[in-house]
Amino acid sequence: MxxxxxxxxxxxxxxxxxxxxxxxxxxxxxxxxNGILEGLNSKIQLAKKRVKGYRNVKNFINMIYFNCGKLKFDYPLYLI
Structure with missing residues (x-):
């Protein structure tokens, strides 16, 4: 029609x-x-802009995992 x-x-x-x-x-x-995918892409682009380049691709991939992986680190409150 x-x-x-x-x-x-x-x-x-x-x-x-x-x-x-x-x-x-x-x-x-x-x-x-694809909102989640766009959010991850935004985080990756921000990591790329912060450092202005990496020595090699492996370091860049590690930084992506570090920023997007929602890792929780329990730092000690004080050292003995």
């Missing part, structure tokens, strides 16, 4: 929905979006 109407804005909207149809259905069924 949209294509028969010849209204360009409706046709564009229908084509957009067709292109993203599987993602729309996946969201409706699971209610999961």
């Amino acid at each position: 949209v294509e028969e109407s010849k209204i360009q804005s409706f046709i564009k909207a229908a084509n957009t929905i067709k292109a993203h149809w599987s993602g729309i259905i996946n969201y409706i069924e699971s209610r999961i979006n």
